[in-house]
Amino acid sequence: MKIEIRVATEKDLDSIVAMLADDVLGSKRERYEQPLPNSYKKAFHAISSDPNNELIVACNGDEVIGVQQITFTPYITYQGGWRATIEGVRTSSSIRGKGIGTELIQWAIQRARERGCHLIQLTTDKARDDALRFYKRLGFSATHEGLKMKL
Template sequence: MEITFREAEAGDVGRIVEMLADDVLGSQRERFEDPLPESYMEAFRAIDADPNNELTVACRDGRIIGVAQLTFTPYLTHQGSWRMTIEGVRTCSSVRGQGVGSELIRYGIERAKARGCQLVQLTTDKQRPDALRFYEGLGFKATHEGMKMKLGE
């Protein structure tokens, strides 16, 4: 069955949050409930209004089965080039291992090329060794050590 890609719409946010919450780490930080916390819709509206952000969904037979946020950023480094960051990648648990994630990442890479990016970057949680192997299999290299700082805790 063919996978199609499109930009997410407001009506998709519940399904996206459901996928984000559907794993060990996501279940600890997401709140998939009815109604969804308004913070998700606020974030969606900000992403949707920003021409340098794309919230992409992967669909099969009209059903959302994957999601990734693509963020395009200009940099002074690398001679003033643009790069794309891929974040929030999830596939529906019922289709994991069927190539959906690979197609979603390849789609993102094609979007980066279309926007003239010179680099595609992403992070993956160190608690997800399978994800690290997945991204390495797609050609990504762990060239940098990433760091994060949570604020407001």
């Protein structure tokens, strides 16, 4: 399988939302229906118009089989250094375990280096044991305790 990794276009949005919803946790928070809720289009346009956000897809031909979002953030800490944050990583359930997720994350790491980031970070839900093992295998370590508050 020859994989192309590229910036997402609006035409990819349907496939992206389908992957986000095709998941035990995602099925509880996403709304994959036709037509897609307008909130997804608004989010896509906000991401694509922001130079510090990139929505990235992995494709096999015309089929979108993976997605991730990368956000680049300047910090006052680390002497004004930049960080990259990876969010919303999913691969199509039909190809999980075939290395597409690894290719996406390695692509993100390289992109963070290109952007001059000193650190790349991500979070995963504590219920995602497989994802935690996956990220650790790729060199990520649980160095901090993360906290969230729903608003």
